[in-house]
């Protein structure tokens with residue numbers, strides 16, 4: 001029944017930080033060095049992406065990080081090209097719709113699997129989990145046949161349908177709902193809420209950290225998805241951003257500076273999603289601290 | 293307000309029977325406390341009453357209705373849980389008003405009702421706070437407020453005080469008692485703390501292993517326990533139990549002395565029980581009931597607990613605080629004849 005101990009105040013956190021700086025020892029130096037190297041490895045591609053997007057075409061095979069003549073020409077070109085907007089919007093619609101759908105249905109199914117006991121519950125759960133073992137590459141052909149037979153090729157629905165619910169999300173949400181005490185649900189039941197209301201207005205608010213994490217995963221996964229959108233579409237009208245960006249490379253020659261510019265622009269929504277939901281994750285963790 | 297009746301209530305979990313036919317009638321406005329050791333089926337009984345567990349067999353009546361097949365919300369009861377179950381993402385006002393969400397009444401009336409309840413529980417200034425900004429006792433009060441706001445026929449409490457520290461627990465106990473005197477609603481309260489049971493209850497229901505052992509007023513169960521279990525469970529420190537055999541001269545106790553009493557019993561094995569508070573040091577020259585040497589002394593201020601070895605048996609006596617015998621000292625103890633309880637050792641039943 002810990003009510004408060006999980007919430008160190010900002011002041012104590014600061015103190016811990018200061019304390020950790022003041023004790024510099026060899027172990028710490030090694031750890032920081034490794035972390036620094038890891039950071040460099042992670043950041044380099046992003047740095048090159050930004051730097052290339054600021055270069056003129058003749059300079060792109062020059063590996064310098066700072067362009068000789070920095071230019072915004074590529075950004076102007078990409079942003080003036082109507083296709084970029086089209087693809088950007090496509091990606092946005094698809095990633096958002098899939099995220100909303102998956103978060104909703106994953107948590108609904110996860111909730112049912114966690115909080116209701118019914119015949120065959122274990123079987124359903126294991127069946128859902130076992131789909132995690134099948135790689136996307138193997139599923140692409142049956143999906144394609146299905147999309148073709150139903151006439152879903154070249155449509156938003158065709159791109160979205162495999163991701164409208166995810167086994168991973170169901171599993172994640174089921175595990176998180178285990179942390180919601182049954183008392184909360186029973187209290188609501190006695191207060192006269194029906195099961196759908198209990199799920200929505202009692203259980204869901206208690207797992208916001210998990211919902212945010214899941215939303216980030218699913219959004220990023222769909223935003224960067226490449227293989228399936230490439231296969232199910234062949235009209236540029238339905239390309240998503242990752243698929244569309246590759247077409248910059250086939251026209252005359254590979255136009256890396258344009259691809260990098262598009263990629264740089266494409267990271268903006270992912271940053272926004274992350275920044276928005278990250279706040280909820282932190283708030284969620286704080287809230288979890290007072291659970292009775 | 294309503295009466296509650298349980299008739300031959302049986303509960304089975306996966307073929308294990310955990311309640312074996314519970315019969316109880318609760319009067320309108322009565323405060324009934326279920327007490328018993330962990331796992332005896334108190335919560336299960338309460339949850340069946342609330343409609344959270346299905347009834348395996350038997351009947352539950354609330355008022356003049358058989359409620360076996362009614363949903364929790366249709367039973368017009370309210371329940372307060374051990375860990376409060378107040379929602380961390382809602383303000384106190386929202387939490388208290390939660391029970392009214394589905395009620396058909398104008399918003400202004402709802403607000404008025406919430407304010408009333410908050411006033412009764414003296415929480416009016418806390419209505420806009422979040423649960424994280426409340427103390428344990430205040431959270432428990434919010435939970436009680438949420439139960440009160442709907443004006444239910446019966447309140448059910450499942451160990452509502454067990455998460456509070458000793459001092460707060462005493463205080464909340466008093467508040468719940470006052471609340472009952474004020475609103476007069478029927479209350480069924482579960483606890484495993486016999487002090488809580490004694491202080492709160494109009495009637496106590498003592499349970500063990502899925503059976504009711506005794507139902508009675510606190511005085512009843514204290515003064516005339518129905519069996520060995522009740523005798524030992526109620527009262528602190530526990531009643532001293534001494535086993536013996538029925539002989540011509542009375543009951544020859546294994547501890548090495550004889551009590552000149554002959555309760556009627558079919559078997560020869562008798563256990564006698566004497567509450568520690570009934571044992572007092574014998575005066576000079578007075579014939580003692582038993583004699584032994586002091587093994588432990590626990591001064592509590594107003595009284596002193598002395599543990600006395602009588603033969604191989606250890607007994608406890610509560611004596612006034614000013615008496616502090618030395619370790620190993622010989623003590624001679626007496627007890628009023630009418631305060632000696634007799635039980636059949638085999639069945640545990642009390643004997644006349």
Ligand SMILES: Nc1ncnc2c1ncn2[C@@H]1O[C@H](COP(=O)(O)OP(=O)(O)OP(=O)(O)O)[C@@H](O)[C@H]1O
Nearest residue numbers: 305306310328329330331332333334335336337484
């Ligand atoms: N959902 C369940 N499935 C199986 N057995 C259960 C279930 N709930 C309770 N039991 C069993 O029923 C018995 C009574 O449990 P119950 O919770 O009513 O005890 P209790 O008297 O409330 O104890 P405590 O004081 O520990 O709360 C216990 O043996 C318990 O193991």
Ligand SMILES: [Mg+2]
Nearest residue numbers: 334335336450
């Ligand atoms: Mg219990």
